[in-house]
Amino acid sequence: MAATLSQQLTALRRTRVWRSVFRGGNGTSNLDRALAVQQNLFLHLSSVKVRKRSLAFRVTWFLGTLCMGALMILVATGIPLMLYYHPSVPQAYADMKDLQSVVSAGVFLRNLHRWSAHAMVLLVFAHMFKVFYRGAYRPPREFNWVVGVILLIVTLLLSYTGYLLPWDQLAFWAITVGSNLLSSVPVIGPKVRFLMLGGNTVNANALLRFYVLHCVILPLTAATFVAVHFWRIRKDGGIYPGKDHKHA
Amino acid sequence: MPDPNMPDSNDFIAGMNSDSRKSPVRVAFVTRRTSAQVKARDDGGTVMVFPEALFRGAVAIELLLLVLVVFSLFWDAPLEELANPLLTPNPAKAPWYFLGLQELLHYFPPVVAGVLIPGLVVTALIAIPYFQINIEGEGLWSRNRTLRLRMVRITLVLFILFLASFHVWVALAPTLLMVGLMLYSATERHDAGRFHRWLASKPLSFWIMSWFLLSSAVLTLIGTFFRGPGWSFVMPWSGQI
Ligand code: HEM
Helix, strand or coil: CCCCHHHHHHHHHHCHHHHHHCCCCCCCCHHHHHHHHHCCCCHHHCCCEEEHHHHCHHHHCCHHHHHHHHHHHHHHHHHHHHHCCCCCCCHHHHHHHHHHHCCCCHHHHHHHHHHHHHHHHHHHHHHHHHHHHCCCCCCCCHHHHHHHHHHHHHHHHHHHHHHHCCCEHHHHHHHHHHHHHHHCCCCCHHHHHHHHHCCCCCCHHHHHHHHHHHHHHHHHHHHHHHHHHHHHHHHCCCCCCCCCHHHC | CCCCCCCCCCCCCCCCCCCCCCCCCCCCCCCCCCCCCCCCCCCCCEEEHHHHHHHHHHHHHHHHHHHHHHHHHHCCCCCCCECCCCCCCCCCCCCHHHHHHHHHHCCCCHHHHHHHHHHHHHHHHHHHHHCHHHHHCCCCCCCCHHHHHHHHHHHHHHHHHHHHHCCCHHHHHHHHHHHHHHHHHHCCCCCCCHHHHHHHCCCHHHHHHHHHHHHHHHHHHHHHHCECHHHCECCHHHCCC
8 A cells, every 4th residue: 555645754754864954853743843943943043832823814914924935036036047147247238138038937037036026125114014003013022123124224225236237227227316316415425325336327346246235245134134033033022913902 | 757748759751752732731730828829821822833833934925926926927027228328218217115215306405305314214213112102002192182282283284384395295195194184083072983993092103104104105106107207297108107
């Protein structure tokens, strides 16, 4: 008789190799399930248990989770895009054209990356307002709110630096308009703008700087603060489930 | 001498070999000295993060992926001509999430629209959880009603005059809507419906945040869909945005 999928899975999880990779938690008891989270570098940012009430859709609308989802899609599509992209003028634009005509599914890859980026900005704003309206920013979660504000700024910068990379008219002038605003900052504005663009106008240096920011510095910053954000959710007592009307 | 109340040998084993699938329940040992007061606290209970929460999260992310994949199959990302520093498009627009600011640039000097306002917004966001008034979150009119009403009225009149003097008519509309709701929530009525009671229970931070949300949405929409050459007001279907 053929073993069912779940039996095969169980057998797999009993093998020595599996058990050497995942430190414990290969049964279905609560202890095993707790260990599956607590003994895993990534999952242990989260608590082992969560209040049933805070999992209800109405509490978070899963918006924080969806921000994370958008970020994951962006990393997964961004890395293959990097394989086809040169951050130089005018090659960057030629690479966009190649994505459209030479690379298999190149258009789809670029579409998914771009629409996910827009979605992420929207989702992060939505998550912020949702957290505000359910009062989840109040102590002891006040610092996680501040971490959130940092994540909002990093998200906007990620989107903004990515905007330049296609090196078409839309990209060039959007960044020109945006960076001109910086010049109006008293005293340091023009200097910061010069540092950001590597010159007085949006040029090849600016493209290279935006590329490094977009593909290395900002993603690492985002990953770091997302880790802090998730870890603080656990440390601050888990997702705020809203006022407890029964025991107020 | 051994305690007569304690069993003389262990009749239980504690170890790391639990087969339990239930969440443990808090047990109170009531000794003779404490009065027996057990308070049952039903907060809905907990579930294991693995698999319950993680799988829900995975489903949410899969749905998002599905929507984005379908979207990407049918709508292509824009790609215009090669960047040309000598050929300025009219209008030249920033990415959509900055168009609210670009719209403000139309009314205020660059230092105000580009520095002061975004700086204030970020500072205000960070400050929210550090103000006691936002933490208590009691209804704006629940105390000192007359005094607060007078202060709110004066502030609003001054603010509206400020907007009008810079001809920021587009921000005036959402502001007036919020002002209307705010003053309506301050009216005292004995036949108050649910909506009125809900509004009246809202603290000051609710009003400020909602005003911010509404006006930035309106400004962004106008900047995105209603601004054409020379930042003139056009209709979205005019083909000039
Ligand atoms: C990359 C961006 C972000 C990601 C991936 C993210 C992710 C999450 C997740 C998964 C949660 C769990 C509960 C929920 O879904 O609401 C959460 C909670 C929270 N987020 Fe974010 N977030 C981000 C940005 C922000 C921003 C912009 C803010 C506010 C300015 C913020 C403030 C908070 C706070 C205060 C909590 C705790 C709420 C509670 O305990 O109920 N986050 N975040």
